[in-house]
Amino acid sequence: MEKAKIKASQLFVLVVLFEMGSAILVGLGAQAKQDAWISILLGLAGGLGIFLIYYRLFLYYPDLPITSYVQKITGKWIGRMIGFLYVIYFLYCASRVLRDFGELLTSTIYTNTPLIVINCLMIVTIIYGIHKGFEVIARVGELFFMIIYIMAVVGFLLVMFSGLIHLQNLRPVLENGFRPILKTFLGETITFPFGEMVVFTMLLPYINDPKKVKIVCMGGMILSGINITITSVINIAALGTELFVRANFPLLTTISKIRIAEFIERLDVFFMLYLIVGGFFKITLYFYAGVAGAADIFKFDKLQNLSLPLGGFVLFASVTIASNFAEHIKEGLRIVPIYLHWPFQIIIPSMLLIIAFFRNRKKKASQ
Structure with a gap:
């Protein structure tokens, strides 16, 4: 592990920026239609419960990352195998988020720029951040947090004052019953x-x-969950259910509709700035976790030595992960949650906690 220490306030900022990152970008919970906000709140409640599993494991092994304490819980060889799978998982998620933001920029502003060029610029910036160290990344997060939050509040007020909000679009609540909400919660918003x-x-x-x-x-998760829910409500109220479900980037569509006094309009660029910052931190934390995990498993003295080759892997994966954006989204909504998120976020940590509980109880009994 890198010898770095961050403050609690910096951790809070990183949690909020990470959670909101790409969740603001896409139409989260769109399968539940006008009840998307309910599925998001259920996802928040479930996510808080899942975090308590991670927190309990942290209490057992406060100085170790998951790639280290999994070896103590399950044994050296099985633990290394599981830890390596987590490294691949973190790097894969980094490549997916990188693809999300690359697609956003190439389909809106940089329409004539190849996807690989946009993704390359982002990953080079992230590798530079990794070389500077985790403390620097945390301080940059503090610097951007207030700027981003002020922009978000101003954007919310502009949407309100432009008369785009039509609350009748949120009705009828539970039109199709609770089943679509529960399905969206289990298949999407909890993970x-x-x-x-x-x-x-x-x-x-x-x-x-x-x-x-x-x-x-948990405070950072609650704040980001409330922000994501408010964004979802605004998108549905402004666009209507049909457009909200069909839009690739609903918030961008909402922002582009802002017109006030025939003077304040074309605010897409501020939306892009916000999302680039949010995307940077989400990709960086995933990538950093993958690099740090690989350094831990393969016993590298400096994790920075792995950042360049693994950065190349993430860049290559982000471009080849799907042939087009529609395929990328379909894979992300139908395949990834069931076959990747559920095992790595819920099933494996739950099993580790059960084994750690009995191991530690035996130690206490022997003492």
Whole structure:
């Protein structure tokens, strides 16, 4: 592990920026239509429960990342295998998020720029951040947090004052019953973005005050969950259910509709700035977790030595992961949650916690 320490406030900022990252970008919970906001709140509640599993594991092994303590729980060889799978998982998720933001930029602003060029610029910036160290990444997060939040509040007010909000679009509530909401909750919102807190199992040992981990992380999840829910409500109220479901980037469509006094309009660029910052931190934390995990498993003294080759892997994967954006989204909504998110975010950590509980109870009994 890198010898870095961050404050509780910096951890809070990273949690919020990470959770909101790409969840603001896409139409989260769109399968539940006008009840998407309900599925998001259920996802938040489920995500908080999942985080308590990570937190309990952290209490057992406060100085170790998941790639280390999994070896103590399951044994050296099985633990290394599971840890390696987590490294691949983190890097794969980094490549998926990189593809999300590359597609956004190439389909809106940089329409004549190849996807690989946009993704290459982003990954080079992230590799530079990894070389500077985790403390620097956390301080940059603090710097951008207030700017991003002010922009978000101003954007919300502009949407309100432009008369785009039509609350009747949110009705009827539970039109198709609770089944679509539950299906969306289990298949999407519990794992994305709230279950993605699994990445912090690699980062929690860096906090200088471990006693604040629980309240800081859960507070950051609640704040980001409320923000994502409000964004979803605004998108549905402004666009209507049909357009909300069909739009690739609903918030971008909402922002582009802002017209006030024939003077304030074309605010897409501010939306892009916000999403680039959010995307940077989400990709960076996933990538950092993958690099740190690989360095831990393969016993590298400096994790920075792995950032360039693994950065090349993430860049290559982001371009080849799907032939087009529609395929990428379909894969992300139907395949990834069931075959990747559920095992790595919920099933494996739950099993690790059960084994760790009995192992530690035996130790206490023998003492």
